[in-house]
Amino acid sequence: MMREAPLLARYAESLFWMARYLERVENLGRLIDVTQSFETPGRETESWFALVRINADEEGFARRGLAPGAEQVKQFYLLDHANPTSVPASLESARTNARTLRPLISTEMWMQLNMFHREMSNIAPAALQGDRLSRLCARIKEGVQAHTGITEGTFFRDEGWCFYQLGRLIERADQTTRLIDIRYHLLVPQAGEERRVAELTQWFSVLRAAAGYHAFRRVAPPGFTPADVVSFLLTDLAFPRSVALCVEQMEWLLGQLRGRYKLRGTVPALERTEELRAALLGRPVERVIHDGLHQFLDGVQRDLILLAAEIGTAFFRDWRPLAEPAAAMQSQSQG
Amino acid sequence: MDSITHDPFRDYQPGPYFCELTSQRADDMGTSAEIRARLAAIGLDALRARATAAETDLINLGVTFTVYSQAAAIDRILPFDCIPRVLTAAEWRKLEAGVKQRVAALNAFLHDVYHQGRIVKDGVIPGELVFGNANYRPEMADFPVRFGTYVHICGIDIVRDRAGDFLVLEDNARTPSGVSYVVENRHLMSRAFPDLMAGMPLRPVDDYGRRLLSAMVEIAPEGVDDPQVVLLSPGIYNSAYFEHVFLAREMGVPLVEGADLVVEDERVWMRTTAGRRAVHTIYRRIGDDFLDPTVFRPDSLLGVPGLIGAWRRGNVTLANAVGTGVADDKAVYAYLPRIIRYYLDEDAILPNVETHICREPEGLAYTLDRLEQLVVKPVGESGGYGITIGPRASKAELEAARAALIADPANWISQPVISLSVAPTLTETGIGPRHLDLRPFAVTGRDTWVLPGGLSRVALKEGSLVVNSSQGGGSKDTWVLDDEGPQAGPAAGREG
DSSP: OOOOOOOBHHHHHHHHHHHHHHHHHHHHHHHHHHHHHHOOTTOHHHHHHHHHHHTTOHHHHHHTTOOSOHHHHHHHHHTOTTSTTSHHHHHHHHHHHHHHTTTTSOHHHHHHHHHHHHHHTTOOGGGGSTTHHHHHHHHHHHHHHHHHHHHHHHSOOSHHHHHHHHHHHHHHHHHHHHHHHTTGGGOOTTOOHHHHHHHHHHHHHHHHHTTOHHHHHHHSOTTOOHHHHHHHHHHOTTSTTOHHHHHHHHHHHHHHHHHTSOOSOOHHHHHHHHHHHHHHHSSOHHHHHHHHHHHHHHHHHHHHHHHHHHHIIIIIGGGOOSOHHHHHHHHHTOO | OOTTTSOTTTTOOOTTSOBTTTSOOTTOTTHHHHHHHHHHHHOHHHHHHHHHHHHHHHHHHTOEEEEEOSSOEEEEEOOEEEEEEEEOHHHHHHHHHHHHHHHHHHHHHHHHHTTTOHHHHTTSSOHHHHHTOTTOOGGGTTOOOGGGOSOSEEEEEEEEOTTOOEEEEEEEOSSOOOHHHHHHHHHHHHHHOHHHHTTOOBOOOTTHHHHHHHHHHHTSOTTOSSOOEEEEOOOTTSTTHHHHHHHHHHHTOOEEOGGGEEEETTEEEEEETTEEEEOOEEEEOSOGGGSOTTTSOTTOSSSOTTHHHHHHTTSSEEESOTTGGGTSOHHHHTTHHHHHHHHHOSOOSSOBOOOEETTSHHHHHHHHHTGGGEEEEESSOOTTTTOEEGGGOOHHHHHHHHHHHHHOGGGEEEEEOOOOOEEEEEETTEEEEEEEEEEOEEEESSSEEEOSSOEEEEEOSTTOOOOOGGGTEEEEEEEEBOSSOOOOOGGGTOOO
16 A cells, blocks of 8 residues: 655745746746847847846846846856856756755656756857857757656656646746737837738747747637737637646646645635636736736736745745755755 | 777786685685676776766766865765676675674663663773763663664674685764665666676665665654654755665655754654654764754754654654764774673674774884884774874874874774775776775664675775775675576576
């Protein structure tokens, strides 16, 4: 007879964060790729700095004394280990969590992450130049996708799996709102036809970055508009990166924790997902755009933060009575 | 020269030392010759290529220990030598019996010194060595442990002299490490050298986790039906973290850090997503000093406040017990043959290396007279630190050792230089002899079980006698042969 295996709160939190960091890395790869394809001669700085803005990294960028240029932004996200939102730093955090989780995750998961981390910790500056940048972005995406596939095929499906999925879905939903946000200023309601076609070209790039272009073409109404693209990214329940699908899956996972694993404390988090769902599906996207898409996306991002906080309060909070850095120092001096 | 036909053992010269592969052994059943033939068939170049690939594997798998320098934490692998060290069935029977005997004596000794102290009253060992020992824990006095087992996990360092006789160099009765490498080395060998292993009559090593878990369940407080076992680690920054992961996985129990545990009503609980859950046995990989800040070091952040209280109430078992350090002290070691005779009324199956106790005037005088011939060791250190090897020391080093001896004789023991056995090892210039030792691991709950083989640590530098991983040592897979000879190799179509 199999034993029932309890899940340490600390492991649950590490799973949640490992998944978040990896999802962030994949999306950063997507964002950088799409930014490069938007780059228009003479306006590179503006395009690239938009990346800093949508990640809310203006302060960190300025603190490092960087001028807002294309090269600086690329380096900030791809080479700068000291920038906590960079690819190498996010992978470092993912690996640290994975190291904590080694008793729990599969050897194959650990090994792939270990090797991917090593590769991305040593990105050569030349890899940021010309057509090599797009190839680098492809490698970043593939590395996370390999992780996802290995996890799907090897990670034990108990409650830990739910926390892993919750982390990645929260991050994915958040990142999709940022991907939309990168182009929000293009949505000018009264633009002429020519402008509209140019806009659509850019929105197609967003769709491609989110791997949703072909699916969108299949389901889009004839004579679609940019608003249809936004609607697809926010609310389509078949598109893997849509915010609404992420929310729906999170509801299901919270239900699993409550029903199948008998965990208490899911109710506040479930209330947050209900609010999110109402905000996303409660009114037509044209209305949302008219009222201010940027503000709306900000609101969704805030709700996701609150949702993460509810999950943390219910399941993770309990294990941390200590000041971590001091404990780490002492641990290092132990034989 | 054609590397396929070149016998890599052609120039192999073990010198005056006992060789673990080529020296004659009665019950070898032709296995050593078969191994040599297979290694020759693989050839030196392929051996090198496979050895390199195997080490890359270890890095990717994160089978590493962490070395801390001032600035950075570096993950290192324990260098791996692909030529196995072979123990025959008869050799192993003797080692196994010797290790069991030693563990029994260590436990009897600990029970005695934490109860009546008969061995001191009977004058077998000086009371000062026991009760004045920094590792003696007065908190343990009269405290009952199940089955009288204090040392649940024990590692005993064993060497072989020129005649091939086994000698015990050191007991490790606190938190001995290295067992993960025993199992990982075997996995690595079967991945990289299936053709070398096929049909070899080897005792398996993968039963360790199951045996360990059974022992941890046995020693849980009485009356607990389905005890919860955990492994307590200082965490991911500890240099042996990989081994902690390995042990937790092999047992299938949670790896906890101090912050995961909480003591309430003198019971230990772990913090899970479903709230608190009772814990009954803790295999702790944290030193005594750090276990409980309310009893031992108050600045410890790794331990669990109240743990010792819960333990004294009998609500949780710690493995190893607190206070076992008094038994594996290098000064107490010198008395082990007498300790074995005292409790078990037997002679030691595995003798000690001749040891001079410098706290005794004769021992000090003997040592000072022959400093340049002896190995001088501090009693409280481990990891090969603080050792002076007389024949290899410079004048200045010898004088420093002499001054240290005179300043604090009780801190030192001395031993003759043992001509450690060698084993064929892959080197830059071909296959050459390198010195090695052996650390078998014993697990004790109600009874003692010894993992077949153990960790063979090899000094990779030519002529070096220091096998510690912190000082340039590597390891080998350790093969314990069954009573049968080798079966046909892969060429004859056997599956690996």
